[in-house]
Amino acid sequence: MGGNGKHRWKISFHRSSSQSKQQPPKEFLCPITGSLMSDPVVVSSGQTFERLSVQVCTDLNFTPVLQNGTRPDFSTVITNLAIKTTIINWCDKTRTVHPPAPDYSTVENIVREKMTAATAEKEDLIRVSEKELLNAVAENPPVIFSHAVTELGTRGNHFNSGSSSEESVIIAASPGTPLPFTLRPTCFSPSSSSSFEIEVQNPNVPVSEEEETLLKKLKSKEVFEQEQGLVSLRSITRNREEARVSLCTPRILSSIRSLIDSRYVVVQVNAVASLVNLSLEKSNKMRIVRSGFVPFLIDVLKGGFSESQEHAAGALFSLALDDDNKMAIGVLGALQPLMHALRSESERTRHDSALALYHLTLVQSNRVKMVKLGVVPTLLSMVMTGTMASRVLLILCNLAMCVEGRTAMLDANAVDCLVSLLRGSELDSEATRENCVAALYALSHGSLRFKGLAKEANAVEVLRVIEETGTDRAREKAKRVLEKMRGFGDGDDEDGSEFDSLFESSGLTRTRYRVAGGRNNNLVNSTTF
Template sequence: MANNVITSASLVLASEILSETILAISEAMNATKSVLIQKENFNKFSTYLERIAFVLRELFKSDIKTSVSLKNAVEILNGEIKVAKQLALNCGNRNKVYLLFNCRRIVKHLESSTKEISQALGLISLACLDDPSSVINDEVSMLCKNMLETEYHLTVAEEEILEKIELGIEERNVDQSYANDLIIRIAEAVGISTQQAELKREFEELKSEMDNNELREDVVSALQMERIIALLSKADMITTYKEKEIKYLTKRSSLGRQELEPLQSFYCPITGDIMVDPVETSYGHTFERSAIQKWLADCNLCPITKSPLNASLLRTNKTLQKSIEEWKDRNTMITIASMKVKIQSDKEQEVLHSLSMLQDLCVERELHKEWMIMEDYVPILVGLLGVKNFEIRKHALDILCTLAKDNEDNKDRIAKVDNAVEFIVRSLARKVEESKLALQLLLELSRNGIVRNLIGRVQGSILLLVTMSSSDDTQAAKDAHELLENLSFDDQNVVQMAKANYFGPLLHFLSSGTESVQMMMAKTLSEVELTDHSKLSLFKDGAQGPLMQLLSHGDIEMKKVAVKSLQNLSSIPQNGQQMIREGAVGPLFELLYCHRLSSSSFRKQVAATIAHLAISNTSPEEDEMQVSIFESEEDVFKLFSLVSLTGLDVQESILQIFIVTCQSSSGFEIRTALRQISATRVLVQLCELDDCAVRANAVKLFCCLTQDGDEKTFLEHVGLKCIETLFKIAKTSNKVDEIASAMGIVSNLPKNPQMNEWLLDANALQVIFTCLVNGDTDTSSYKREVVENAAKALCRFTLPTNQEWQRKVAEAGFIPVLVQLLVSGTVFTKQNVAISLKQFSESSSSLSREAKKQVVFFGCCFASPEIVCPVHGGICTLESSFCLLEADAVKPLVRVLEEQNSACEASLDALLTLIEGEQLQRGSKVLVEANAIVPMIKLLSSLTPTLQEKALKALERMFRLVELKQKYGGSAELPLVDITQRGTSSMKSLAAKTLAHLNVLHDQSSFF
């Protein structure tokens, strides 16, 4: 009876384990389907799993007697299946490129797992041997045999990629093209796009894999991954120009200005020249490979020891080879940087010699061209195209051709230099040799869509190219013909002007023709679609004078045509500036105020023209002074009064005029004048309109007036209703700039309790939260200004003087969003985010809850110990104490600190809250762990006095701690000494005091 009970219980238990194992196999098979790398191997593995599931189901159906050994065998199999499932899940979740680099390990894991599972199956087979009714033993035996013999293989592409990676790491001097080719192979192997954005995203994910705890524990794998990343980072396909520039300038700034002499070990004892491919003999002597091979072909004795030497035993001296390469690169960097001064000198021979060296360096290595770009040589070389010396111009064109070839970014850089295309076109008309080089450069530039339009707009370019296309020089004719075909003209009138001087007769008849002809010419100018170049040419050739005369004509239709023409031509800032200087504003204002000519469409055109003139003041020529369109405050009052007296279409233009003038150099005076006439009251009313265009402009102008207004202005006109209107706009508007302006107004409102209460009553936190979250996750529909203004608006609710407001913000989930914005936000966003986090952190010390004492009874503890905050010494949470450590904000703040921009000081302020008062030692330890001390030391050399002083005060306190003084004191000595020599008197004393902590100065030093 007892045996029967045991058997029944065992049977039930074995059945449960079989069911669980079959379910685990199903889950493992599903996991293999999501694996995108090693698909063929995982499919083979999945086939085995399917056969195992079949065997187990048959076993489950049979009348086989259940034994302890069978139960144990199934349990072992269940465990091995779960291991295999985890392998498949890991491969399905991890970065595809990371998996590719580790495919050999994955194959080994698959083979090991397959063998382990087959052995577990073998145990099941053994457990069933005693049962003569078993029909599955043969199937299990065959399956075990197949699994033990199975092999998994890498694809040919995978093998080639891994071999190429190993070779690149071993060689260490592979160039950019090698890395780019490797990147493309990897992308094709794992099935990702070769677009730069996609590649960069994929490899950023790869870098994040390196932070994986499991990987970091495997030191060998971590080191290998770092080597791979270093190799791939040489590819420009996954590295932005800014990243390369920062890396280059950082390295170059550390080199000094003097070239280093080569070490004696760099010279080959046979040739006496610096070695390129050094090899070491069995006797430890190093020679240039080609030299020693030639020597040994004639004599098999070592040149130095005279002992027998076998050529097959020569080994590359990689350490020396790398040292020579680093020495060459260092000196080349210094050479390229130092030649800028020589090229810009007045000594023509020195300029020619330096240009010749640059040409050689361009040809020598692709990397040298990249360094020249980072040294900003393009504007210098373009400038040389205007000098008189033919040889200098020729060298400059040759180098620019080399830089532009097969490089879209460099084409853009050349074209963006002022007058660059004009200078190159001018060279087309010079000596044959120079003309050919200019043609080659223009042809190369014309392969860029943006640049090709610029070439056709240069006066005389088409005529010169047409002439060259019929040249006796076959290659030049071919190049000119190809360039002409590359040019795309977006305005046929430019072509007509270049070929037939179309605008010449038009301007002639505009100024001296009959009234009917003048009308026709003016109408042509008002209706024709003109390029910017055409508009500039027309004004340069005198179109403004006749059109201004037509403004004073008695015929209303003539006035309208003249205004429409001026509206068309004034869209170019240079033309608008010229119109202002030559007195066009007065007549236009007279027309706008004239009730006799008050048709809505005409007033709209006049207002739009004045708006163009106002806009031209926002981007003046560098050598010209801005001229305001308003002569007095009375002009401001007269124009703004029309806002209440005109239709919506005119209101829109008038508001645009005030928006741009408020942002000009005279903006402060305009804003002050508007506030004095209570413009805010009118704008508040316009914000409630249904007309989107007028409302949007009203909100923008309102935002301008809040930039520097006093509290009285706002408290007089801005109440709860106005705030609710602004938030309604922020939530419902489909115009991003309108939303940004609405949030800008909120961020600029006075920070008094009454205003804050109104904002909270209007659900300000919900709106701000939406702006921050959507701005961080949906950059396609939310521009950075929305997030920036929302981050600034939030600062008013995080002040430590009102912890109740702080708690509302924290409970609404803002703090994690703020920490994310420290990573993804703009500089201005990071600055305001850091301010909020600093204000939160100032309250943390007082809000950190004391940990509960553990109750121990008869040696037993009845409660788990609470985790104490390493800085505040109590229990911290995001919602209760707003702790930076709980928010994981310390490292992001340190990264902002390293950026050394306008957000840097706010980040430093936030971090320094961790070492306030008695928290010094605990907080310093946290800052050390976050690698914050080195960036703080760098701030000692900051050009911003307040930032430098804050860093100095903080380090003076922290260097009282022995461990910090010993670890970081050495790197701080030099900037501290510099402060004692150049700083203010108070900073000199504090720096000296810090040096005393570091035992560099005596406490009684005269510096005190």
């Protein structure tokens, strides 16, 4: 009998051990830490979290991305007594120890790891720094400010057809001469079909099983099915590059377009995010613009959900990388909303909006539009207050490449502003300082007025210091601005007599440079951006 009792005890023990190892239901776990919640709370967006996890995220100003692709709203927190009671009852039933209160430092470490991962994922999309932008435009003429380093790689110079050198472009004698890049994008060509006629073609093309499955969900009348379809599409196109091409079909694009203006946050966010992923492929960029997405992205940028606005700015940036899209995006009215987005509370929205504007202002027509919108004083104000100074300076450099932009910047006292920044210690990086000198260099082309304003701002003294102590790029551009001020290579004010005393007072000697023809002659008319 004792043996039987011992045997029964062993059976009872094994059952208890099995029960204690039972995994808790997913809804009992905090989405951030993955641990059983001891003090569950409901946040404004409806999800349940461990209270301390919400507190840590709030303290670190971090909002995680959930599995369905959305971000929770931590503005309001309410104790979830129902789920707390359910968790306690489950623990008692399964003989599991009640979850202890989490430790702040442990949760903080977990959240910081998620922050690092989120940053890495963000950089895996299209994220370039100001330094990369400057590196990408190292040896191109000041007329165009070459493209940023992106997945497109280095692209050819569309403006060199009139140059006598493959390395540089001599600045046109007439500042009013329009830049060669004046062809309208194909989607606006009078000989082309409408965008929808172009995209909806070959209806007999076979549809892959993967596309068919996604289309079934995207076209469903059930919001839940739409959400699932978009979450799947977003995940597929984020992780599989080949899928970005195979799934960028007229049917998929049409379905995404119909869901972008949804009032359901999960639907709208994932629709725009999926479009960003598709736009990463060079071959898709023009197709997306031709499919009529730009007006929808503008609407989202104006009044969409916050996370949707981040993705809309990213999509416009990505689409603007294609030369054939630049004019179209400007014509369709994206410039002013992107300017407004520079003031967004979201860093990602500000970042991508600035880069979108940088690429769009590589086109003459968009530069003129920007000037007519009266953006120059706003951009200068942002630079002076340190608001995205380096990126905004890149936009100003592009604007200064047209007569209208230079005039507007000189009218807005840009020379004095830029010289003041260089004289002070407010600039946050060497890249920003380089961009500041670059903007002065852009303003110096063919302008006697610049020389007078530079003299009033005592620019020679500041530029002389930069020429001696700055980075290689900054020294080179400072040197060339000084040469412009002396009338060297400009064709205007060749004798530069009014600046003799100014240079002498700054410790400079006036030496007449004589440059023979050939490469050296081109050098004074090119830039090293």
